[in-house]
Amino acid sequence: MTPHAPALHLFFHPHSRAAMVRWMLEECGARYALTRLEFGADMKSPGYLALNPMGKVPTLLHGDTVITETAAIVAYLAELFPEQQLAPAPGSALRGSYYRWMFYLAGPADAALTAQHLGHLADQTPEHASMAGYGRMADVVETLRQAVAGRRYLCGDQFTAADLLMVSYLRWGHTMKLLPPLPEFSAYSLPLLDRPASLRALALNEAELPTA
Incomplete structure (x- = not known):
């Protein structure tokens, strides 16, 4: 800057x-x-x-x-x-993965988690699932599991904005009981939630909330 x-x-x-x-x-x-x-x-x-x-x-x-x-x-x-x-360097081999997960999380994953929270998932029939961008909730869960399984980061060996979004959505999904507590999710998320910037942001947000 x-x-x-x-x-x-x-x-x-x-x-x-x-x-x-x-x-x-x-x-x-x-x-x-x-x-x-x-x-x-x-x-x-x-x-x-x-x-x-x-x-x-x-x-x-x-x-x-x-x-x-x-x-x-x-x-x-x-x-x-x-x-x-x-973010991976423009034109690098990892830029495609970065875009893939940024847009997937902002689009199908967010829509599926929100729909499940509201009780309006569109995957009750194959016809409805084919129209919804997220398809079936089971497919979303499996896509997220495969994305993080055995990985420290989504894009090579560096933490990126895609990881920040992934961890945030996984945390929301777990907190609201919208995602199953899979070991792959925990193994990936917990170390990233301990990043100093994550802890600072969490403390700042908690300070904004009313005390009992």
Whole structure:
């Protein structure tokens, strides 16, 4: 990031996908400002809807640039801080795997976990499964298992933004009991959750929550 780059400003809520972006900002060593928005009126206010018509978080401002969608923000930050090496080099053999898992997690995996949480999975019949991008939930679980089985990282020997998203979705899936507690998931996730940036982001988010 150049010395004169505009400040980063994250609109977030600690109990949202914005937690993934906060982890990424910590991985980047970024200096950033935060605005917490509550679910409901805050996120649907005219001022915020002018930034993000979906009325959801996260949204990241970088000067006059507005970035929404969690995976897009994470990918943007990886490019903004190349010295952190959070994405394989453009044109490298690993770039394809990086894109594959970034888009899979943001698309089919997120949709499947959300649908299961809401009780609206579309895989009750072969016809419905063929129309849903995630197909069957069993296929999603197996795809995730194969992706991480026996691996430290998804893309070669470096931690990338794809790993950050994968770990975040696996943690969400386990917390909400949407994914089975497979040993492959734990073996992959637990060491990455112990990264200093992950622990910092978790502590910062917990500090935002009300105390009993």
